[in-house]
Amino acid sequence: MIEFHNVSTAEFREVVRDRMGSSSRLAALWGFDSPGGFYLRALLSHANEPVGSYELVTALVHEISYDALSVLIPGAQWYERVIYDLYGIRAEGNLPLKPLVFPRHSTDDPPMTHQVSSSVVSRINVSSLQRKAVGEGVFTIPYGPVRSGVFESIEYLVETFGEDISHLGVRVFHKHRGIEKRFEALNLMEAVCLAERVEGVASVAHATAFCHAIENMTGTEVPESAELLRLVHAELERIANHLDTFVRLTEGAGQAVANARFGIYKEEILRMRARLCGNRFGRGVVVIGGVSEGPQTNVDDILSELDSLELEMNRDIDRLMRTPSFLDRLKGAGILSRDLARQQGVVGPVARGSGIYEDQRSSKPYGAYAKLGFSPASPRIEGDVLARQQVRVEELRTSISLTRDALIRIGNDKASLWKSESTESISGVSLGWVEAPQGELVYMIEIEQNHINKVSMRCPSFCNLSALPLAFNGDILTDFVFIEASFSLIISGVAG
Amino acid sequence: MPWLSRGLTNGVVTTRYPRRNDDYGKTFKAAVSVRVHETKPDHDVIANCIDLCPTGAISSTDQGSLQLDRGSCIVCGFCVQSFPEFFEFSHLLELAASSKKQLMMPYIEESAENLQAIRSELAERVRSLKRSVHIRHIDAGSDGSEEWEINALLNPIYDVNRLGIYFSASPRHADIALVSGVGTLGMQSALEDTLEAMPEPKVVIAVGTDAIAGGLVHPSYSTYAGIGTSLPVDIWVPGSPPSPFTILHAILLAIGKDNGTR
Incomplete structure (x- = not known):
């Protein structure tokens, strides 16, 4: 399912363009400063029928610049900015590369080059985001990094001439933690723990994608019961994340009762996860080769709890999706057209709300999904906040039935095998992916005799946040909260 | 109208903590x-x-x-x-402590005077905050899960408003800074500015292992070893992430309303 190509820097852009078919997407563009030189790696995702595939195009870059891919694929621009921020390698031929994840001083070495040890570079002190819209009556609203409410830090600059938002600036460097570099100092067992902390609310997705990469490298077969339990935790995580979006949307719309009730359901899901594994975020469950242990509680209890939760939750969802004062706020807000979504390589429920029919659980199936007969949510073509909400509603219902099916299959059999033994010495390059609650998540890992040389990842929110400013087409200030919530962004993953 | 009846269907779901113990901790590796x-x-x-x-x-x-x-x-x-x-x-959830030393297991007996001094200094400072406090949350490089657990305090199960605890949109109205995350270089000046904008008296709570000492994320070229390296932290909340009960315990400890535990 993965093809590798090595090309020269001069050919790089042409090869990527030639390999991009009508159903292809630039899934990632990564830099890697190895002792042997700087590598540029483009990951292409092909949505072929019946199963999709990945293709990795690698070029060794001898210069300090390369031909900008974003000239051909606009979605590449954010990746190029990240590569310039972290490695100092410049994409030639496009807009100025404004800092996105790490604003360096010109005197500093780029933080990710292999010569630099992982010591603190220097204190960051940058001015606020630059204005783009100018003219009479235009003013700006700086929003963040510290914002009203309990949110992750992100800096927005909302430019408006009264009510309509004419331009939205975004910057995420405040939260940059240097996670990718940090992996290189850890052993494999610890690295799984760090993966769980890249996006703390999608811990299971991250640990699973990381372990998939290692398992693909070694050819490890994960026991069926372990695959099923991974699925249970992954789907409960998805339910919790979708409920979190419901909570934020209902809060924005002033639906106090709905807000309270979805808040209760979210808490109950987190508690259910804690009863299954001892952690509210499913941390420590997924390990290389399987899962750490079986369910920590009686599966039948969880099943009956899930049944009653589903009954209650469905009543509230049905009512919510018939409440005009809620739907009116969602309908027509934040329209992201299918073309723009494709151009930016948007993934997950946001893509499915814009008519892109892709879900890695079925298009590049992994784990237990194929066995349980999974079919993805039907895409909506409207591309507005309501469409994304409808996709999430459908996915939430699918997730509950998947969880139930998997739990029934797991049963209370204590004799199940939960983990297959891993190989003693691991070396190689491999890819691991999952459909996280926010969309496709990819890890690329390079290991030499159990030592991690490089971890590259692409979090779903990275693609989706890059498309967020494009979803504002004459939307007004009061739509902001709905549009942002409907993208369900995890900033820690974008900032890295 | 349909929502009104919906809101009444389940009766009271709110925990009785801190007045009574909540046995939720039994299912949870805290x-x-x-x-x-x-x-x-x-x-x-x-x-x-x-x-x-x-x-x-x-x-x-x-x-x-x-x-x-x-x-x-x-x-x-x-x-x-x-x-x-x-x-x-x-499985104990009341894990917050007013001194970093108290987080050592098994407990190190801190000199009674020392602990007394810390407690009475804090008690003196928060005397005017006893009835009601306003909290400003600041994310200084968390993984996102701390925000969920802090937000959970507002759902009907924890409902901290019943205890006079509110979240404030502006630092100008805030008494407590709830800081999560490892402390990134990029957040440093925003963090300092926000604390500067808060009126006296103020209390700083470090939420989560990352915020206390950097957790698994530190050392990195882009982080400090927790927020305590540059801020005067009053309460330390261990956990990765800490559960809502633990965060609530920390807030109660900060305003002298905890049940005298630890």
């Missing part, structure tokens, strides 16, 4: 404790335990017994899995 033994572990075992811990939370005392710093522990459970005779999970 922290790691060191089991106290008559016999001391031998040197090899100690070396293995120290080596196993990904964040360096385990160390040995001068007397040759094991100790664990909850301020660095991310509750990965590696030690419990490999050395169950020396480590176990704790």
Whole structure:
């Protein structure tokens, strides 16, 4: 399912363009400063029928610049900015590369080059985001990094001439933690723990994608019961994340009762996860080769709890999706057209709300999904906040039935095998992916005799946040909260 | 109207904590404790335990017994899995402490005067905050899960408004800064500005292992070892992430409303 190509820097852009078919997407563009030189790696995702595939195009870059891919694929621009921020390698031929994840001083070495040890570079002190819209009556609203409410830090600059938002600036460097570099100092067992902390609310997705990469490298077969339990935790995580979006949307719309009730359901899901594994975020469950242990509680209890939760939750969802004062706020807000979504390589429920029919659980199936007969949510073509909400509603219902099916299959059999033994010495390059609650998540890992040389990842929110400013087409200030919530962004993953 | 009846269907779901204990903790691995033994572990075992811990939370005392710093522990459970005779999970949720030293397991007896001094200084400072406090949350490089757990305090199950605890949109109205995350270079000036904007008296709470000592994320070229390196932290909340009960305990501890535990 993965093809590798090595090309020269001069050919790089042409090869990527030639390999991009009508159903292809630039899934990632990564830099890697190895002792042997700087590598540029483009990951292409092909949505072929019946199963999709990945293709990795690698070029060794001898210069300090390369031909900008974003000239051909606009979605590449954010990746190029990240590569310039972290490695100092410049994409030639496009807009100025404004800092996105790490604003360096010109005197500093780029933080990710292999010569630099992982010591603190220097204190960051940058001015606020630059204005783009100018003219009479235009003013700006700086929003963040510290914002009203309990949110992750992100800096927005909302430019408006009264009510309509004419331009939205975004910057995420405040939260940059240097996670990718940090992996290189850890052993494999610890690295799984760090993966769980890249996006703390999608811990299971991250640990699973990381372990998939290692398992693909070694050819490890994960026991069926372990695959099923991974699925249970992954789907409960998805339910919790979708409920979190419901909570934020209902809060924005002033639906106090709905807000309270979805808040209760979210808490109950987190508690259910804690009863299954001892952690509210499913941390420590997924390990290389399987899962750490079986369910920590009686599966039948969880099943009956899930049944009653589903009954209650469905009543509230049905009512919510018939409440005009809620739907009116969602309908027509934040329209992201299918073309723009494709151009930016948007993934997950946001893509499915814009008519892109892709879900890695079925298009590049992994784990237990194929066995349980999974079919993805039907895409909506409207591309507005309501469409994304409808996709999430459908996915939430699918997730509950998947969880139930998997739990029934797991049963209370204590004799199940939960983990297959891993190989003693691991070396190689491999890819691991999952459909996280926010969309496709990819890890690329390079290991030499159990030592991690490089971890590259692409979090779903990275693609989706890059498309967020494009979803504002004459939307007004009061739509902001709905549009942002409907993208369900995890900033820690974008900032890295 | 249909929502009104919907809102009444389940009766009261809110916890009675802190007035009564909530037994939710029983299902939850909140922290790691060191089991106290008559016999001391031998040197090899100690070396293995120290080596196993990904964040360096385990160390040995001068007397040759094991100790664990909850301020660095991310509750990965590696030690419990490999050395169950020396480590176990704790289900206690009231984990917040007003001094970093109190996070050491087994407890180090801090000199009574020292602890008394810390407590009375804090009590003096928060005397005017006893009835109601406003909180400003600041994310200084968290992984996103701390925000969920802090937000959970507002759902009907925890409903901290019943205790006079409110979240404030502006630092100007805030009494408590709830800071999560490892402390990134990029957030440093925003963090300082926000604290500067808060009126006196103010209390700073470090939420989560990352915020206390950097957790698994530090050392990195882009982070400090927790927010305590540059801020005067009053309350430390261990956990990765800490549960809502633990965060609530920290807030109650800050305003002198906890049940006198720890």
